[in-house]
Amino acid sequence: MSTTLHDVARHAGVSIKTVSNVVNGLGRVSAATRERVLASVAQLDYRPNLSARSLRSGRTGVIGLAIPELSLAYFAQLADAVIEEAEQRGLVVLIEQTRGGDRTREVELLRGPRRQLTDGLIFSPFGMTEADTELLDIGSPLVLLGERLPDANVDRVTMRNVEAGAAATASLVRIGRERVAVIGAHLDARMGSAVLRYDGYVQALREHGLELRDDLVVEVDLWHRSNGAKAMRELLARGEPFDALFAMNDELALGALRVLQEEGIDVPSDVALIGFDNVDEGRFSRPSLSTVDPGRPEIAKMAIDLLLERIDGVTSDDVAPRELQSTFRIIERESTQAA
Amino acid sequence: MSTTLHDVARHAGVSIKTVSNVVNGLGRVSAATRERVLASVAQLDYRPNLSARSLRSGRTGVIGLAIPELSLAYFAQLADAVIEEAEQRGLVVLIEQTRGGDRTREVELLRGPRRQLTDGLIFSPFGMTEADTELLDIGSPLVLLGERLPDANVDRVTMRNVEAGAAATASLVRIGRERVAVIGAHLDARMGSAVLRYDGYVQALREHGLELRDDLVVEVDLWHRSNGAKAMRELLARGEPFDALFAMNDELALGALRVLQEEGIDVPSDVALIGFDNVDEGRFSRPSLSTVDPGRPEIAKMAIDLLLERIDGVTSDDVAPRELQSTFRIIERESTQAA
DNA sequence: TTGAAAGCGCTAACAT
DNA sequence: ATGTTAGCGCTTTCAA
Numbered sequence: 073m074s075t076t077l078h079d080v081a082r083h084a085g086v087s088i089k090t091v092s093n094v095v096n097g098l099g100r101v102s103a104a105t106r107e108r109v110l111a112s113v114a115q116l117d118y119r120p121n122l123s124a125r126s127l128r129s130g131r132t133g134v135i136g137l138a139i140p141e142l143s144l145a146y147f148a149q150l151a152d153a154v155i156e157e158a159e160q161r162g163l164v165v166l167i168e169q170t171r172g173g174d175r176t177r178e179v180e181l182l183r184g185p186r187r188q189l190t191d192g193l194i195f196s197p198f199g200m201t202e203a204d205t206e207l208l209d210i211g212s213p214l215v216l217l218g219e220r221l222p223d224a225n226v227d228r229v230t231m232r233n234v235e236a237g238a239a240a241t242a243s244l245v246r247i248g249r250e251r252v253a254v255i256g257a258h259l260d261a262r263m264g265s266a267v268l269r270y271d272g273y274v275q276a277l278r279e280h281g282l283e284l285r286d287d288l289v290v291e292v293d294l295w296h297r298s299n300g301a302k303a304m305r306e307l308l309a310r311g312e313p314f315d316a317l318f319a320m321n322d323e324l325a326l327g328a329l330r331v332l333q334e335e336g337i338d339v340p341s342d343v344a345l346i347g348f349d350n351v352d353e354g355r356f357s358r359p360s361l362s363t364v365d366p367g368r369p370e371i372a373k374m375a376i377d378l379l380l381e382r383i384d385g386v387t388s389d390d391v392a393p394r395e396l397q398s399t400f401r402i403i404e405r406e407s408t409q410a411a
Numbered sequence: 412m413s414t415t416l417h418d419v420a421r422h423a424g425v426s427i428k429t430v431s432n433v434v435n436g437l438g439r440v441s442a443a444t445r446e447r448v449l450a451s452v453a454q455l456d457y458r459p460n461l462s463a464r465s466l467r468s469g470r471t472g473v474i475g476l477a478i479p480e481l482s483l484a485y486f487a488q489l490a491d492a493v494i495e496e497a498e499q500r501g502l503v504v505l506i507e508q509t510r511g512g513d514r515t516r517e518v519e520l521l522r523g524p525r526r527q528l529t530d531g532l533i534f535s536p537f538g539m540t541e542a543d544t545e546l547l548d549i550g551s552p553l554v555l556l557g558e559r560l561p562d563a564n565v566d567r568v569t570m571r572n573v574e575a576g577a578a579a580t581a582s583l584v585r586i587g588r589e590r591v592a593v594i595g596a597h598l599d600a601r602m603g604s605a606v607l608r609y610d611g612y613v614q615a616l617r618e619h620g621l622e623l624r625d626d627l628v629v630e631v632d633l634w635h636r637s638n639g640a641k642a643m644r645e646l647l648a649r650g651e652p653f654d655a656l657f658a659m660n661d662e663l664a665l666g667a668l669r670v671l672q673e674e675g676i677d678v679p680s681d682v683a684l685i686g687f688d689n690v691d692e693g694r695f696s697r698p699s700l701s702t703v704d705p706g707r708p709e710i711a712k713m714a715i716d717l718l719l720e721r722i723d724g725v726t727s728d729d730v731a732p733r734e735l736q737s738t739f740r741i742i743e744r745e746s747t748q749a750a
Numbered sequence: 751t752t753g754a755a756a757g758c759g760c761t762a763a764c765a766t
Numbered sequence: 767a768t769g770t771t772a773g774c775g776c777t778t779t780c781a782a
Contacts, residue, residue, distance in 0.1 A: 074550075087754075089752070089777085122524065123471065123527075123528075123776090126758095127463050127758050127760085128758055134505070134528070142487050142494065145487070148487035149481075149482045152481040156508070168494075168503070185459060186503055298695075330697050355636075356636045358669050358672045358673070415758095415759055416759065427770090428761090428768070431760075440768080441768090444768080460758085462760090463758070464761075465760090466761095466774050466776085468761065
């Protein structure tokens with residue numbers, strides 16, 4: 073059996089309350105007693121039982137992070153940022169994978185028993201639709217990542233997707249490209265990053281007096297690398313000339329890049345390319361990949377801030393949901409080097 | 412307040428024990444009562460309080476996974492596999508990052524309060540040295556990943572690094588290469604993957620009657636992509652000709668690939684290249700990267716099996732530590748295509 | 751400043 | 767087949 077408060081109390085010749093006070097730095101304890109208690113704590117190698125503490129306090133010190141898949145670089149790096157930020161605040165992170173937009177898994181996760189284990193959840197939804205919005209009402213603090221489920225009555229962190237999409241597109245135009253293709257669009261969707269980034273794309277074209285051509289727009293369901301390759305083949309098959317490509321994330325961009333090179337199309341001289349997310353790999357691809365940095369550490373910080381304010385009750389339940397936006401920046405690398 | 416066992420018991424008109432039995436599927440409960448209890452559970456939306464359950468049972472249902480960094484693709488994919496495997500068994504995973512070989516962080520993590528929150532730990536050590544071995548004696552189930560701390564008295568999962576290193580090297584020789592360079596070596600180390608894979612390399616050269624040339628061996632501390640690039644520049648600067656390269660992991664390989672291409676050296680015709688780890692990105696690089704698949708799902712499964720056997724007491728404490736090895740396989744892609 | 755005691759929600763030993 | 771009850775280790779009134 074491991075050491076308990078009682079053991080320490082007995083050893084130090086004080087009451088269990090005093091030990092508790094010392095351990096938690098609460099209450100008034102005379103320097104002498106504190107000294108004695110700390111000595112006993114060290115000597116007995118006492119460590120508080122977190123289950124008991126949770127049971128009593130109603131807090132676990134654990135927050136959940138639900139993402140589609142850890143093997144997608146974007147989410148791995150996001151999780152990294154969240155764990156880092158949580159640690160600053162003495163919290164620990166439980167990661168749950170929803171396996172790329174599986175609605176059922178997402179719903180189960182929201183209602184599942186694991187919610188009891190966490191003080192709150194940071195959730196990046198993909199499969200749930202607007203009809204499921206009310207399922208988000210889980211009775212414990214929740215912060216959404218991204219623009220999905222726009223009508224949900226919860227705090228969320230997003231980024232300026234429209235502006236970022238426009239800036240990415242503009243960075244291609246600025247180096248003299250006039251036929252800018254885009255892959256990753258979800259034309260039928262009403263909401264989501266795809267819609268917003270596409271809006272930015274359209275907006276930038278318009279601002280620069282360029283024509284929006286449907287045959288330069290490729291829809292892609294999941295933003296995986298393999299789909300980037302597929303989309304690029306489709307685009308090439310259409311035969312419509314283009315001299316630049318905006319890929320809605322880096323995975324798509326790298327998949328597309330691979331196909332462009334197979335076809336002997338040079339990047340950036342024939343086709344300039346910009347991605348989105350600033351995933352590490354883009355720094356080492358050849359050519360290195362220009363991209364949009366979404367400000368992951370800031371996103372992690374904002375999400376945890378919002379969550380903690382609800383957990384701590386600083387923000388009462390009847391305060392309307394808030395939305396925080398991270399600041400992005402364009403990172404120009406070789407794939408958009410002016411010719 | 413959320414619903415408790417008592418609430419359900421009262422609502423169903425039975426005792427709390429019966430409810431507990433039903434919820435946990437234990438004991439003999441008549442179909443009728445079970446029915447009634449389940450109805451109440453559903454109606455009251457009862458969910459067991461996991462803190463209370465843990466306090467009572469001494470189990471949390473959480474296992475820890477301590478890895479250097481989630482943003483390294485290998486570890487992200489490993490974590491993915493561990494979470495997946497854990498889920499099969501109703502366990503959940505708490506990820507802790509040791510930030511690439513920081514000994515202090517590793518030691519703190521082993522003794523830290525979070526151990527109280529987990530039933531056991533899967534640990535991939537990097538910073539701790541043999542002098543720290545006894546710190547692994549943490550009094551709760553522990554499984555090591557990899558060959559570090561060889562004298563530790565704990566279960567571990569490894570892979571056949573020597574054989575795999577030899578097989579990788581041999582795959583280069585098999586396509587006619589005779590001057591095989593290697594990057595990632597730790598020549599001064601006594602143990603670790605670097606030593607073993609290097610042994611395999613040496614062994615394969617010998618078996619094929621090839622000369623081991625010191626000037627074709629590049630040491631690299633951390634196996635990051637940037638270091639792969641650096642190592643390749645160093646190798647090229649030496650001026651010693653080579654027609655193949657064994658990189659000790661895929662990150663190194665991709666970093667090296669990038670430099671080779673900058674220098675106009677074609678892969679695979681000028682230099683054939685094989686990495687190690689079978690990270691996703693290798694499938695989409697250009698050329699796609701040949702590699703060694705370490706069998707991640709198997710590693711995850713073995714680690715959790717070992718851990719659970721200790722947790723459940725199936726394996727008693729005085730059973731000597733066991734070592735399980737995953738099976739690897741060589742994956743041949745474009746970077747080792749015969750000319 | 752310190753102590754005593756109740757009880758968080760659950761499991762399991764024991765009773766019926 | 768079902769009920770009673772004693773804690774798990776901690777925090778937190780309430781007393782002293």
